[in-house]
Amino acid sequence: MQSSESLQRTSLSDAAESALRSMIVDGRLPAGERLNEVHLAERLGVSRTPLREALNRLVTEGAIEARPGRGYVVKPLSIEEFEQLYALRPILDPAALRLAGLPSFSRISKLGKLNQKLRTARGADAAIELDDAWHQELLAGCPNQILLELIVGITRRTRRYELALMREARLVNQAGDDHERILAALRARDLDAACAALERNLKSGRAPIVAWLRAREPKQRKESAR
Amino acid sequence: MQSSESLQRTSLSDAAESALRSMIVDGRLPAGERLNEVHLAERLGVSRTPLREALNRLVTEGAIEARPGRGYVVKPLSIEEFEQLYALRPILDPAALRLAGLPSFSRISKLGKLNQKLRTARGADAAIELDDAWHQELLAGCPNQILLELIVGITRRTRRYELALMREARLVNQAGDDHERILAALRARDLDAACAALERNLKSGRAPIVAWLRAREPKQRKESAR
């Protein structure tokens, strides 16, 4: 009788992983920071072993970088990485939506409600969270689990950029209108139009972030020890 | 890209990782096998620490599965995973080719030569290796590094299925003709036609493997530890 699948909260390495992720995302561990394992382990209250496991996973997730023999570094924000990450969503998401097919009416109404919440969301964190949730719900019918995991991974990696921007500038939230257009197409049972609108939606957030990255690029030149 | 013998240069965890990968791929660690860390560490001649780091990375790569508190298990071959993996390439590869644009003439001629080698390849391993190399060369001009990494990762995960099949059945190699059609389109400078042919190529390998998986599925029922 194992219906308790979700109780697996116990693992220091998992805890360290999510702690580190949020520390990186919200800037407590700034981009470019070199990570001292001993200090970091003390700071997190764990030993080096689970910490290193967490670091390893974050390396494969793309949040930090491992230099052989020199330890780990928080990956600096780079225009290249952001542009490449952002270019993937307009490829993957419409493909996933096509695989999912037209959503059920209950899902569409759920999406409508979610979008309402998104429109009235206060604060960058909440808005991003809700936007991600909206897209996840949109694709929930996709039978290809691996594709969905890819999208989740990319979402995680881009969130760092979005939050970094939000902390300095106020990002205009036009996602609500985009979503409404997608929903309109879905209500009209027009999958192609929905995919096209989704593609536009996913491309739209790019420009302001690239502009912001470009503006702060000079600062990062200092760090470029190559 | 794989140096299976240069264990000395890399760190032990890297060495363990690639060693494990090939052990999984070529069946020395059969699908479904539960991994005992102590025995495995002895077998590889390393201690548990670098072994666990390798296992962790292989989990994120999808080759093995971590059960909390119960250790690691080689992920069983499953039709679902294979179908989902195989469905991704026809999405990703044409997108990458579009981003790359029409290849240079030197690249096209290189592709032609590679395909000749592929046609005369003896042995399943060599054929798969060359097929992967061909596709990698085809997309080499793609500026989106992250997209290419996604494709490489998926290639890795599917190779296990392809090799498993090859060991039991002789897969007809029709890739050579597919590639020739793609090349013809490229020589005619017709990117759309090339993408379409590439998509067909990437979809074509699916059927025999699915049939084989389906045939051996009953055996796996025994293992079904939900």
Next chain:
DNA sequence: CCGCCGTCTACTGTATACAGTATGCAATCA
């Protein structure tokens, strides 16, 4: 004979000890 409970074993998860190496600083030599 069947089921439940306690103990026992073995394995995972975590901490810590050890060794090798990169790095910064200083002293010496040109």
Next chain:
DNA sequence: TGATTGCATACTGTATACAGTAGACGGCGG
């Protein structure tokens, strides 16, 4: 004075010791 080399320090990579727990097996009660 500048460069180069030797040394000290500290950090990573690896091994090993420790602890907690899951699963098995056997004893005991029904």
